[in-house]
Amino acid sequence: MNVITRGMRGALRSPVRSGAIIAMLAISIGLILAMLVARASVNAKISEVKATTATALTINPAGIQGGMGGGDPLTADQVKTIRNTAHISSVSAILTDQLGTTDTNLTPSFELGSFGKRMMRFDSGSSTGPSTNISGNADGNTEAKTPPAPRTSVTGTTNPSSITPSDKLTSGAMIDGNSSDKVALIGKSLADKNSLSVGSTFTAYGQTITVKGIFSVDNAFENNGIIVPLATLQTLTAQPGAVTNIAATVDSSDNVSSTVASLKKSLGDKADVTSQEEEAASSLAPLESIAGLALAGVIGASIAGATIVLLAMIMVVRERRREIGVIKAIGGSNAKVISQFMTEGMTLTVIGGIIGIVLGIAVSGPMTQSLVSSSKDGAPTNGQQGGPTSGSNKPAVFLRSARTQLTTNVNNVTSTLTPQTVVISIGIVALIAIIGSAVPAWAIARVRPAEVLRTE
Amino acid sequence: MLTVKNLTKSYEAAHGTVHALSNVNFSVQTGQFASIIGKSGSGKSTLLSLLGALDTPTEGEILVDDADIAKLSGAKQTTYRAHKIGFVFQQYNLIPNLSAIENVMLALEFGGMKSGSKRHKRAQELLLGVGLSDDEQLRKPARLSGGQQQRVSIARALANRPAIILADEPTGNLDSETGKKIFKLLHDLTRKENTTIIAVTHDLDIAGKTDRTFLLKDGTLTLQ
Known part of the structure; x- marks a missing residue:
């Protein structure tokens, strides 16, 4: 032993x-x-x-974030400035808008509900729907008003697949974000509500739009939406060159800080430039x-x-x-x-x-x-x-x-x-x-x- | 041959310096059986510790075959204990989780016997020599009687054919009859191997049967 x-x-x-x-x-x-x-x-x-967020930048017009706030969208010149900024390797531009019932023949797939009504309590009235009193009016005015109705969101983008990946399409095909065709991808619940399928048409802004694809995501709000090419929405809404959000990519994480500084300098107080690295950090x-x-x-x-x-x-x-x-x-x-x-x-x-x-x-x-x-x-x-x-x-x-x-x-x-x-x-x-x-x-x-x- | 010259051991205690051994001189020839008698506290265990290189003297020499063991380094003292010395303790001090044969094999391992099978064979021979059957050899100490445990202890002490066996009250924990048998066994085996024995004992009857008897009193040794 x-x-x-x-x-x-x-x-x-x-x-x-x-x-x-x-x-x-x-x-x-x-x-x-x-x-x-x-x-x-x-x-x-x-x-x-x-690694995935280190080089990503988000540029919003000052006062606008997502679909909220106020102010002016970015102009074509500002977008051009962004594109021409050193170290910017790609730019994806977005313009968002909403369709009221007078703008389209589509019926939204969800009801307004108490939340939607509260969100609109400051509105002076809607051009659609029967008159009704809305309780909780901010100024206490109980005068009869036309009640608002749910709206349908429209997103114009140069890069539709960044919003709805192609594997989320249940039918049809992806649209070209750089075209100015009157074509759209629409959410499944909105399509079901209005009995639309690929090849169907609907009216928006007084124009006829053709459905090229239908998508389905795990979000009821998004499934009530419409995606069109950026130039198409700019034309339809008479906002040539307007953009409400830009997702830009910097060529190297080493250049993010200098690029953000450069963009802030060139855009001034007209835009908020945010590095996703900062968002990622939080x-x-x-x-x-x-x-x-x-x-x-x-x-x-x-x-x-x-x-x-x-x-x-x-x-x-x-x-x-x-x-x-x-x-x-x-x-x-x-x-x-x-x-x-x-x-x-x-x-x-x-x-x-x-x-x-x-x-x-x-x-x-x-x-x-x-x-x-x-x-x-x-x-x-x-x-x-x-x-x-x-x-x-x-x-x-x-x-x-x-x-x-x-x-x-x-x-x-x-x-x-x-x-x-x-x-x-x-x-x-x-x-x-x-x-x-x-x-x-x-x-x-x-x-x-x-x-x-x-x-x- | 073992020669002790002017051996002194002192240590500091709370009440002052204690002289456990004072200028002790004696010699024992190879093959002799010497006994040391004395009262408790007379310095018997201290003397055995020094002879076994378990402790170092304050002054003096302990010559074993003309080499002073008190001046050996720690590693050489370990080698000295393994090869030149065999200890037999009053309380046997077998390793409790090892069997009788494993206890003897342990001493052989420390003695430098590399082969496990050779160690096993030698341990078997030794244990048979002290009267332990094959079955008893496989038992752990707790399953052996006091006499059997002391036999294992003697076999362990003899394992490496030491020059000197130091026995501290080897029969002190045994009844009279068993004590006599153990003493006889120790005496016979060491005679056979021509081993020197120095045994501390209280038993004057046993001391009387040894070749030389020393009396240790208050740290001073005298020949009886």
């Missing part, structure tokens, strides 16, 4: 005590692995989001908190694990001073005794480590999801963008904002156990064993063999 075998047998000399130590170690090591998985998964998501803050929390968990659990081994081995050494003295008295060197007791510590740690890693694999997924969910619950919301509005001065928002997409993306964290994480866990387990056994080894070296006779 060599020193390793003796050490392994010694570790299991007291089954109840060894079992308790192993159980505590397993919990610590399981927690370490689960926290490492959570940290790695969250960090991977942070890197992914940063959206990623909860994830970064989780990563920090997970790291603290790893450190805490590692310290707990090392302390468990340390205290267990100190207890073992104290109890077995006589045995250590005897071994030294019959010719055992310090190195041999230390090796035996370190093997005992290592054995407990390895058994605890194996159980802990299995435990960690089992709980890492739910724990990561739980951490992300708790962070999501506490995260700030995204304001009113994308809400169904219908007032004549409040154009409907059809475009799902980049921030909403970003938040959805950020919250979609999948826990993944990588070989690297397992290797790190094993490394920490080994470190725990070494640290936990080092102090007892020092104590063993100080046991004098003469003590064995002194107690005779």
